[in-house]
Amino acid sequence: MKTVFIGAGSMAESLLAGALRNGALSKENIYMTNRTNKTRLVELQQKYDINISYDDETLLNGAEIVILAMKPKDVAPALKVLKAFISENTLIISVLAGISIHYIEDTLEFKGGIVRAMPNTSATIGKSATGIAFNDGVTHKKLNLVLSLFNSIGMTAIIEEEKLDIVTALSGSGPAYFYYIVEVLLKTAEEMGLDQSLAKPLLVQTLLGAGEMLATSGQEAKTLRENVTSPGGTTEAGLLALEKNHVNRALYECLHEAAKQSKCLRELYQSQANAK
Numbered sequence: 001m002k003t004v005f006i007g008a009g010s011m012a013e014s015l016l017a018g019a020l021r022n023g024a025l026s027k028e029n030i031y032m033t034n035r036t037n038k039t040r041l042v043e044l045q046q047k048y049d050i051n052i053s054y055d056d057e058t059l060l061n062g063a064e065i066v067i068l069a070m071k072p073k074d075v076a077p078a079l080k081v082l083k084a085f086i087s088e089n090t091l092i093i094s095v096l097a098g099i100s101i102h103y104i105e106d107t108l109e110f111k112g113g114i115v116r117a118m119p120n121t122s123a124t125i126g127k128s129a130t131g132i133a134f135n136d137g138v139t140h141k142k143l144n145l146v147l148s149l150f151n152s153i154g155m156t157a158i159i160e161e162e163k164l165d166i167v168t169a170l171s172g173s174g175p176a177y178f179y180y181i182v183e184v185l186l187k188t189a190e191e192m193g194l195d196q197s198l199a200k201p202l203l204v205q206t207l208l209g210a211g212e213m214l215a216t217s218g219q220e221a222k223t224l225r226e227n228v229t230s231p232g233g234t235t236e237a238g239l240l241a242l243e244k245n246h247v248n249r250a251l252y253e254c255l256h257e258a259a260k261q262s263k264c265l266r267e268l269y270q271s272q273a274n275a276k
């Protein structure tokens, strides 16, 4: 199936790498483009042995699956080009934060299948957590195809489109929150006298272990946390410092602000489209 990636950034590469590694896509059927960064495009061509092109005809003619992987702000010109090449059988998959199925349907004047997916960059190693919503134009067969594509890069949950802002905030952006926490903990451990070469493997294994406990132990996060926390011990002292510094509130706002931004992006591009 001719599959075209419009956009060759970090998300496109994560999706591509995961799907190729698991055989959900085959390299000879994959075409990729970006806006101007030829060096990056050629680098991906050489790394994954895929087709690349800046020629719309070569790229999009006969495309059965089109994956939209540009920033939300760049979607309008990309859809303008795409519009001339789609047929009712084209399946469009968007990974764009905020942009609604309705916006894509309207802009393309398209009644076919559109999938809105929110993966994360752990797709690169087959560990994405992807939320998926789709319109009525997605047949049962196409849905299975999409599920097999996204299952090849991790776990997938079908959700109502209205919930995608929250999913984007939680699992789309989620890896960045954990990387941020790791950055801070490593920097602090180093300042306290523990070398990065020791601190990093210890912390990474701690994160992996905690994730696996959450996934496999059948116990809630609260119970697992309580199991670590001895009365009057070190964990209690550490957690108290988190509470004193309102980390609870910070995480609450983190999720709310990220979801709000997803909604804002949608409203912004929808109002720009309405104004045309």
Ligand SMILES: NC(=O)C1=CN([C@@H]2O[C@H](COP(=O)(O)OP(=O)(O)OC[C@H]3O[C@@H](n4cnc5c(N)ncnc54)[C@H](OP(=O)(O)O)[C@@H]3O)[C@@H](O)[C@H]2O)C=CC1
Binding pocket: 006, 007, 008, 009, 010, 011, 012, 033, 034, 035, 036, 037, 038, 040, 069, 070, 071, 072, 074, 077, 078, 095, 096, 097, 118, 119, 120, 121, 172, 173
């Ligand atoms: N990064 C992440 O963790 C996640 C991102 N997403 C979503 O994925 C999308 C891409 O994000 P990300 O990969 O981080 O972004 P990047 O900035 O890394 O990549 C964007 C890509 O889009 C290309 N592009 C822009 N405009 C056009 C156009 N008109 N035609 C063709 N290509 C175009 C850019 O080309 P050039 O470099 O030449 O300008 C670039 O290759 C976003 O919409 C984001 O919301 C979703 C889940 C997670």
Ligand SMILES: O=C(O)[C@@H]1CCC=N1
Binding pocket: 097, 168, 172, 173
């Ligand atoms: O930051 C962003 O907007 C994108 C969407 C989710 C992760 N990255």
